[in-house]
Amino acid sequence: MSVLFSGGFWAFVCVVAGIYTILALGLQVQFGFAGLLNFGQVGFMAIGAYTMAILVVKEGWSTWLAAPLAIAAAAAGGLLLGLPTLRLRADYFAIVTIAFSEIIRYVATNDTSLTGGSQGTIALGAVGTASEYNSGWSSFQTHVGHALGISTGDTTMLVIVWVVAIILLTLSWFALRTPWGRVLRAIRDDEDAAASLGKNVFAYKLQALALGAALAGIAGLFYAWEFSFFSPDDFQPLLTFFAWMILLLGGLGRVWSVPVGALVFGFIFAGTRFLNFPPFTWVASDERAYIRLIIIGLIIIVLVVLRPQGLLGKRREMVLE
Amino acid sequence: MSALLEVEDVVRTFGAVRAVDGATFAVEEHSITGLIGPNGAGKSTLFATIAGSLKPTSGRIVFAGTRIDGRPAHRVARAGVVRTYQAARVLTRMSVLENLLLATRAHPGEQLTGVLFRPRAARAHEQRGLERAQELLALVGLESYIHEYAGTLSGGQRKLLDLARVLMVEPTLVLLDEPMAGVAPTLRVQLLEHILAVRRDRGLTFLIVEHDLDFVMQAADRVVVMNQGRVLTAGTPDEVRANDQVVDAYLGTTR
Amino acid sequence: MFLQLVANGLVTGSVYAIAAVGVSLVYGLLRLVNFAYGDFMAFGAFVAFAVNGPLHQSMIVAALAGMAATAALSLVLDVVLWKPMRVRRAGFMSLFLASIGLALVLRQSLLLAAGSAPRSYTVNPYRVFVLGSVRLSDAQVIAIATAAVTIVLVGLFLALTTWGRVLRAMADDRALAAVAGIDVAGATRMAWLISGLLAGLAGVLAAMVEYSFDPNFGFQLLLPVFAAVVLGGIGSAYGALLGGLALGLAQEVSTWSGFAGGVNPVYKPVVAFGVLAVALLIRPQGFFGQARAG
Numbered sequence: 001m002s003v004l005f006s007g008g009f010w011a012f013v014c015v016v017a018g019i020y021t022i023l024a025l026g027l028q029v030q031f032g033f034a035g036l037l038n039f040g041q042v043g044f045m046a047i048g049a050y051t052m053a054i055l056v057v058k059e060g061w062s063t064w065l066a067a068p069l070a071i072a073a074a075a076a077g078g079l080l081l082g083l084p085t086l087r088l089r090a091d092y093f094a095i096v097t098i099a100f101s102e103i104i105r106y107v108a109t110n111d112t113s114l115t116g117g118s119q120g121t122i123a124l125g126a127v128g129t130a131s132e133y134n135s136g137w138s139s140f141q142t143h144v145g146h147a148l149g150i151s152t153g154d155t156t157m158l159v160i161v162w163v164v165a166i167i168l169l170t171l172s173w174f175a176l177r178t179p180w181g182r183v184l185r186a187i188r189d190d191e192d193a194a195a196s197l198g199k200n201v202f203a204y205k206l207q208a209l210a211l212g213a214a215l216a217g218i219a220g221l222f223y224a225w226e227f228s229f230f231s232p233d234d235f236q237p238l239l240t241f242f243a244w245m246i247l248l249l250g251g252l253g254r255v256w257s258v259p260v261g262a263l264v265f266g267f268i269f270a271g272t273r274f275l276n277f278p279p280f281t282w283v284a285s286d287e288r289a290y291i292r293l294i295i296i297g298l299i300i301i302v303l304v305v306l307r308p309q310g311l312l313g314k315r316r317e318m319v320l321e
Numbered sequence: 322m323s324a325l326l327e328v329e330d331v332v333r334t335f336g337a338v339r340a341v342d343g344a345t346f347a348v349e350e351h352s353i354t355g356l357i358g359p360n361g362a363g364k365s366t367l368f369a370t371i372a373g374s375l376k377p378t379s380g381r382i383v384f385a386g387t388r389i390d391g392r393p394a395h396r397v398a399r400a401g402v403v404r405t406y407q408a409a410r411v412l413t414r415m416s417v418l419e420n421l422l423l424a425t426r427a428h429p430g431e432q433l434t435g436v437l438f439r440p441r442a443a444r445a446h447e448q449r450g451l452e453r454a455q456e457l458l459a460l461v462g463l464e465s466y467i468h469e470y471a472g473t474l475s476g477g478q479r480k481l482l483d484l485a486r487v488l489m490v491e492p493t494l495v496l497l498d499e500p501m502a503g504v505a506p507t508l509r510v511q512l513l514e515h516i517l518a519v520r521r522d523r524g525l526t527f528l529i530v531e532h533d534l535d536f537v538m539q540a541a542d543r544v545v546v547m548n549q550g551r552v553l554t555a556g557t558p559d560e561v562r563a564n565d566q567v568v569d570a571y572l573g574t575t576r
Numbered sequence: 577m578f579l580q581l582v583a584n585g586l587v588t589g590s591v592y593a594i595a596a597v598g599v600s601l602v603y604g605l606l607r608l609v610n611f612a613y614g615d616f617m618a619f620g621a622f623v624a625f626a627v628n629g630p631l632h633q634s635m636i637v638a639a640l641a642g643m644a645a646t647a648a649l650s651l652v653l654d655v656v657l658w659k660p661m662r663v664r665r666a667g668f669m670s671l672f673l674a675s676i677g678l679a680l681v682l683r684q685s686l687l688l689a690a691g692s693a694p695r696s697y698t699v700n701p702y703r704v705f706v707l708g709s710v711r712l713s714d715a716q717v718i719a720i721a722t723a724a725v726t727i728v729l730v731g732l733f734l735a736l737t738t739w740g741r742v743l744r745a746m747a748d749d750r751a752l753a754a755v756a757g758i759d760v761a762g763a764t765r766m767a768w769l770i771s772g773l774l775a776g777l778a779g780v781l782a783a784m785v786e787y788s789f790d791p792n793f794g795f796q797l798l799l800p801v802f803a804a805v806v807l808g809g810i811g812s813a814y815g816a817l818l819g820g821l822a823l824g825l826a827q828e829v830s831t832w833s834g835f836a837g838g839v840n841p842v843y844k845p846v847v848a849f850g851v852l853a854v855a856l857l858i859r860p861q862g863f864f865g866q867a868r869a870g
Contacts, residue, residue: 037669084853088860091609091668091810095802096856099849102799110842179422179430179447182415186423189412196372196410197423198398198490199431207433241676248673290684297680304674305661 009270011154017266018161019222021259023239024246025168026215032253033176034208035188037094040081041216041243043101046235048074048217049224050108050115056133057124063136067221074217077104078210086205098237108232120231121224134228141225161222165259168215173255184208188253238293245296248303269296325350325526326371326402326494331380331390333363333370340366342550343380348494348543353520353527355537355558358547359571364530367547368498371528372404373397385493399426401493407502409479413472417463417482420471421454422447424489450489457485461515477508484515488523497529501536509533513540538562546570581828583710583720589824590723591782595797596804596816597730598774604747604811605767607668608658611675613775614798615682618791620646620776621783622686625695635699635718635784643776650772651765653678679795686791694788715784722781727817730774734813739766747811800827800845803852809865818863826851 023045030036051073055066085096108115116123116131125131145156175181183204186194191201224230242265250261269292324347333341341363348354356364369375371382373394382390389397412420428450429435430443458464461481466474474482480500487495500516501509513536519525531537537544538558546553546561548570554561561567599613610616624642627633633641657678661671703714712720734740742763745752782797783789804823808815830839830847839847855862 037672084857088856091672092806092856092860092862094672095609095806096849096853099799099803099852103846103849106843106846110840175436178436179428179443180433180436182419182423183431185415186412186419189414190410192374192394193406193410193412194423195394196374196398196404196406197486198395198426199423200395238680241680244673244676287688290688293684294681294688297677297684300677300680301657301674304670304677305657305664305666 021262023219026212030212040097040101042239043104044213044216045220048220075214078213082209327383329381355541362547363550403492404496409483411471585825585828589821593820595778596820598771600816612679614794616775617779618794620779646776647772809862812864815864
């Protein structure tokens with residue numbers, strides 16, 4: 001029970017919530033703004049994380065060069081996915097995007113020479129060495145911590161992640177209010193009508209997909225830095241579904257409901273660890289992990305059935321149909 | 322002098338069905354041309370082909386001297402040809418004002434590059450759009466709805482919004498698809514007056530598909546009659562009205 | 577070697593085909609892409625295991641039990657989840673997301689109940705049938721034979737029986753069929769029933785062929801099955817059959833050394849998606865699909 005009151009644990013939960021905010025924001029740009037059913041968001045996260053790690057470990061690049069390139073790579077992944085698939089009907093597109101993220105995970109698992117394979121980033125470098133990509137980031141984090149007078153790494157990370165998240169949220173909010181954002185919303189509303197108004201629907205969708213992918217890439221970077229090690233199994237479709245759940249929780253189409261959804265989700269997910277009372281104590285602790293996911297599945301269902309506009313959304317703006 | 326729009330031998334098939342079977346006619350600049358014919362004559366399909374939502378199976382469509390057949394809908398719209406739909410297709414989850422602002426052409430703010438590198442031009446364009454939107458809404462009598470969701474408008478009001486939107490684009494040729502469908506008689510008069518005024522004041526050209534023959538006879542300078550995918554005849558309303566073949570086509574008398 | 581790969585492809589393909597028909601029937605009727613379908617298959621496989629292992633029944637009894645259980649689950653879920661959503665006029669997105677939630681619940685429940693350890697049926701892994709240059713295991717032969725019979729039965733059902741025609745008519749044009757006085761509620765139950773039976777069967781066959789399986793294997797099957805459905809054109813049962821067979825064959829045959837060394841077998845799932853991607857580029861609605869979500 002003491003963990004419940006440990007500041008370090010909740011700082012960690014908030015860091016993860018911050019990472020998910022950025023991931024889900026990307027999804028919001030794709031679906032909430034432009035109506036794209038992207039179920040492969042985690043694939044772009046993987047591209048961001050792996051590109052950075054590979055460049056730092058194998059090519060010896062500095063973190064500060066590798067990171068922007070990783071984000072660009074994720075965006076390029078979005079373009080690559082979108083070019084052949086955005087003209088497909090919505091349900092096919094959804095299925096193809098899942099296939100995309102699974103292919104990414106698959107390649108990462110099997111192309112050991114490129115990605116370290118199923119062992120993860122530890123195996124990125126020469127055989128027999130345990131590779132690390134994190135040194136550049138760690139020293140940066142320490143500097144920031146000193147400058148701000150914070151002693152724990154987790155709290156510093158929390159500040160950094162949330163500052164970045166808030167900047168990205170603000171930028172997205174502004175973007176949505178521009179005429180460009182207006183076209184996106186029109187496409188989401190009725191893409192044929194938008195086309196008859198002279199808008200190049202395909203180009204806009206592609207931009208939304210790529211920008212959302214870039215955001216997922218940023219989330220991937222923070223994920224990599226927070227955990228200092230990852231493997232392909234960290235990028236399962238389950239994460240995409242978590243991001244969708246965050247959108248459902250917070251409300252579709254609204255930028256500032258994303259962090260709300262992420263925090264609620266983070267606390268639900270973390271909070272289910274503390275089911276230290278009967279009947280949950282009858283069940284072994286690794287089985288509690290299954291129960292957590294069952295609860296999450298049930299919440300998704302309940303949300304979709306009863307409150308598809310999310311906690312903060314207005315029924316009138318309900319975008320699910 | 323060549324016409325503004327020339328449709329030459331356009332064919333559009335759907336599998337075995339020849340919805341449009343070699344249609345040829347011309348629309349003169351500044352005219353109001355009516356396109357009539359019994360159900361199934363191919364009028365809507367032809368409209369869709371001109372507007373770019375469908376590609377013709379064969380044939381040419383020439384607008385202001387350039388071929389537009391086969392161009393995608395958004396490029397046809399940008400060339401100056403704008404169409405409306407039978408059920409006024411407004412963006413229901415956006416406000417009336419936003420519906421109009423979206424209709425402007427070449428808005429720098431609508432491109433990401435414009436947002437980032439030409440903010441002042443974008444703002445100026447937006448301001449002009451705002452002024453024109455207010456003016457057009459006043460024209461059609463919808464000023465008080467300016468910030469309402471377009472989805473809350475009635476059918477007739479949506480038609481007016483549609484008309485205002487069409488005018489925002491500052492098009493050259495307007496394709497109206499059954500503008501009178503489902504419109505109350507009092508509103509019909511209003512709509513007719515708007516169309517005539519707009520043609521007079523802004524020099525637009527109209528091609529109108531319509532079943533309401535009274536309207537067509539009153540409004541149109543020229544009428545093109547289609548039947549079974551082909552153009553039966555074309556001429557002034559009086560000429561067409563007196564034409565036996567046209568009467569037969571509508572009544573289905575066999576010869 | 578090539579013929580062996582073709583045979584393997586037919587085995588894999590027929591499992592995909594059976595599952596794909598189940599997915600397609602439900603989609604055709606309810607416009608529901610059932611993301612939980614893979615876990616239905618796993619459910620069927622595990623029920624069969626419980627009957628075959630601890631209860632020492634033969635595989636036939638076990639398979640039937642698995643099919644029945646999955647069909648029952650299917651029908652119960654329709655009453656408890658899908659019907660309330662239909663009443664609320666839920667659209668494609670809502671249904672898809674709900675099926676994702678359901679998939680989570682099902683799979684984790686299965687893990688909770690059965691644990692993550694792999695299981696196997698008590699079939700003989702060593703008996704081999706030899707046909708010319710082709711060697712097939714017991715499980716593979718059973719799978720092909722059962723699948724072939726099932727495919728023929730399903731095909732006949734769809735083509736000849738009233739219910740079959742009703743289901744196809746509704747997939748084509750739901751509104752029209754409803755107006756024509758067709759018993760929509762009955763057709764829905766029929767679709768879920770058949771879909772559940774097929775899911776259970778496909779699950780058992782897949783588990784038999786793979787020899788060892790755990791609760792996660794349903795999801796691994798799900799994506800190739802979806803790919804088959806899309807390839808065939810969503811909503812078309814015949815398309816699903818063809819799509820499943822085509823993908824299974826493509827997957828296996830692509831590893832043939834005659835194709836410039838062949839694809840590394842580890843990348844077989846990627847081949848399935850590659851085939852789908854190319855097919856969609858050429859024909860965006862799939863073999864027998866409609867161009868727009870009708």
